[in-house]
Amino acid sequence: MSSRRHSIADDLRNQIASGRIKAGERLPSEAQLAAHYVVSTPTLRSALAVLQREGLVEKIHGKGNFVRHPLRKITYVGGRGTLDTWTAAEAPLRVTVRTTKIRARGHLTALLMVPPSSRLTEFLCLSHEGELPHSLARIYVPRDLVPAAVLGDLPTCKEAAARFAVLRPPSAEVRETVSVRLPTPDEASALRISSALAVLAITRVTADITERVVEAALLVFPGDRADAVFTTHHVIDGSGTQG
Structure with a gap:
């Protein structure tokens, strides 16, 4: 049939x-x-x-x-090293954020390079276009790098990003791993998509100049409406050769 x-x-x-x-x-x-x-x-x-x-x-x-109402594409711009994961959208998305104090376990200990049970703050960000979920991010930061100014009443992930960017150490390296996979049951439920629809999953790890990991972000976008763009900049000296 x-x-x-x-x-x-x-x-x-x-x-x-x-x-x-x-x-x-x-x-x-x-x-x-x-x-x-x-x-x-x-x-x-x-x-x-x-x-x-x-x-x-x-x-x-x-x-x-x-x-479904047609949803515009959203473009994730790589290499930014910031909590602001919703980039290149034509109009602002409605993004809600929930902060939770947790302990590092399993893959988080490896991503953040911290001992088990280390204190972390989780930022759970869910974006909406109208009433429909658009994209999902789970962002983890060592607790000592998240002053109380960031943990207040934050209506959006962008506001968290603005506060956190001023308070945390400058980043020296951003490493991003991109994969296409099926969503977990929780991701399919949060994004209201079929469990058979592939998602674009990006794991982003940001380290400071001392090589300490200051942020690990797990980003999930429905594969039918997401693009990721990464740009490489080459340094060219006065003689015309690349550095």
């Missing part, structure tokens, strides 16, 4: 593209769609899953399947 699944997905996709089914509109129930296309419910759900992976349709538990 693979061909039937794709033909149903093609028909619904065309209806969405032509505007016959509009953004934000709820699709007929799965039972109604299955009857309309004369297929079994599993085949119909398989067709909807194709559109969910493409980011055209969103299934909301207990409410049904909805046509």
